[in-house]
Amino acid sequence: MNTDFHARSFSLLSEQLGAKGIKAAELVSRISAFQIAVPSWALGAGGTRFGRFSIGGEPRNLEEKLEDIGLLSKLTKRTDAVSLHIPWDIPQDSQAVKQKAASLGISFDAMNSNTFQDYGQPLSYKMGSLSNSDSAVRAQAVEHNLQVIDIGKSLGSKGLTVWLADGSNFPGQAHFRKALQWTTESLKEIYAEMPHDWKLLLEYKPYEPNFYHTVIPDWGTSALICRQLGDRAKVLVDLGHHLPNTNIEQIVATLMHQNLLAGFHFNDSKYGDDDLSTGSVKPYQLFLIFCELIGGAAEGAQAWDSISWMIDASHNTKDPLEDLIQALEAISQAYAKALLVDREKLTQCQNEGDVVGAQEVLQEAFLTDVRPLVREARIQSGGEAAPLDFYRREKIRESLIAKRGKNAQASGL
Numbered sequence: 001m002n003t004d005f006h007a008r009s010f011s012l013l014s015e016q017l018g019a020k021g022i023k024a025a026e027l028v029s030r031i032s033a034f035q036i037a038v039p040s041w042a043l044g045a046g047g048t049r050f051g052r053f054s055i056g057g058e059p060r061n062l063e064e065k066l067e068d069i070g071l072l073s074k075l076t077k078r079t080d081a082v083s084l085h086i087p088w089d090i091p092q093d094s095q096a097v098k099q100k101a102a103s104l105g106i107s108f109d110a111m112n113s114n115t116f117q118d119y120g121q122p123l124s125y126k127m128g129s130l131s132n133s134d135s136a137v138r139a140q141a142v143e144h145n146l147q148v149i150d151i152g153k154s155l156g157s158k159g160l161t162v163w164l165a166d167g168s169n170f171p172g173q174a175h176f177r178k179a180l181q182w183t184t185e186s187l188k189e190i191y192a193e194m195p196h197d198w199k200l201l202l203e204y205k206p207y208e209p210n211f212y213h214t215v216i217p218d219w220g221t222s223a224l225i226c227r228q229l230g231d232r233a234k235v236l237v238d239l240g241h242h243l244p245n246t247n248i249e250q251i252v253a254t255l256m257h258q259n260l261l262a263g264f265h266f267n268d269s270k271y272g273d274d275d276l277s278t279g280s281v282k283p284y285q286l287f288l289i290f291c292e293l294i295g296g297a298a299e300g301a302q303a304w305d306s307i308s309w310m311i312d313a314s315h316n317t318k319d320p321l322e323d324l325i326q327a328l329e330a331i332s333q334a335y336a337k338a339l340l341v342d343r344e345k346l347t348q349c350q351n352e353g354d355v356v357g358a359q360e361v362l363q364e365a366f367l368t369d370v371r372p373l374v375r376e377a378r379i380q381s382g383g384e385a386a387p388l389d390f391y392r393r394e395k396i397r398e399s400l401i402a403k404r405g406k407n408a409q410a411s412g413l
């Protein structure tokens with residue numbers, strides 16, 4: 001990135017925005033403050049059920065995962081937290097891990113429990129975990145979540161994310177109401193043991209790995225359960241966990257209206273839970289989601305700081321670090337564009353039934369090239385002007401391969 005080119009493009013954009021009464025410096029500081037957590041499982045090449053192709057140099061343990069996020073943080077200045085997955089990331093020495101993370105400027109985002117696998121557990125989750133008809137299986141799954149909370153406490157995390165694979169593959173296999181009841185009761189036990197300054201993020205998903213029914217298929221079911229748990233239980237929106245063409249921005253608005261939005265798992269999707277890079281398929285949808293988030297927070301529906309932000313993607317074909325750089329950039333751009341929306345004018349158009357005008361307001365913001373703003377935020381925070389170029393120029397993957405080996409593979413990936 002030519003620094004002169006950046007200076008000129010930023011100055012031109014600042015001038016254009018200034019003419020509309022928008023202060024570029026304010027936008028830059030808001031973009032700088034917006035940090036997105038990275039999950040430990042995004043750092044290795046993901047697989048499909050058909051195979052996994054290592055990119056080489058992937059982190060082999062928790063410490064190396066932290067190092068990769070430290071590197072991402074240094075380059076982009078857009079992430080300062082890692083989200084761990086138990087049992088894939090059980091720390092041998094929590095204090096040492098906490099210290100290492102602190103030295104890299106990394107904190108611990110919500111902890112993820114895992115009852116979609118039962119490796120090393122005496123009882124099987126084949127027929128479900130928190131929803132299982134066998135109370136001993138449910139107790140085992142509850143106990144696992146409590147262990148995850150304990151590990152999280154030792155690391156300074158403040159949240160537990162629960163995603164359940166529970167459901168059924170064929171009509172008649174499961175009793176819908178009982179499965180929902182058992183799940184709610186199990187979650188109540190977990191919630192009761194959660195520290196008072198923690199939140200429970202309850203994810204939903206319409207299908208996969210179960211294909212006939214899932215116990216928590218949609219935001220409404222998740223919200224119903226959260227309401228029965230308490231104020232600190234909220235709904236987690238994973239962008240890939242919707243049927244095609246679902247109006248996710250409306251879901252976000254509705255949840256904020258009820259103060260029930262826990263946070264996001266960012267990714268993108270063409271058909272289902274594709275885990276594609278955020279912003280790679282539907283950048284306009286991502287922008288509209290941010291419009292609802294900014295509007296909801298500005299109008300006092302739900303506080304911005306009460307919402308958690310995380311990327312949830314896993315790739316088979318890209319260098320995971322390059323992919324995360326792209327995702328962090330795409331999220332920052334969508335956020336920056338949504339900040340440009342003239343909300344006063346939009347409200348006026350809505351009130352006057354000016355459909356064309358309302359669309360123009362959104363398009364005006366969306367079509368603005370905000371890359372100079374995002375770049376300026378990164379530079380001012382001490383990051384790289386062009387992180388992806390830097391990553392390639394400095395041959396970072398090559399040096400990771402030299403250090404960790406060609407077939408390195410993180411646990412659980």
Ligand SMILES: [Mn+2]
Pocket residue numbers: 163203238265312
């Ligand atoms: Mn997710």
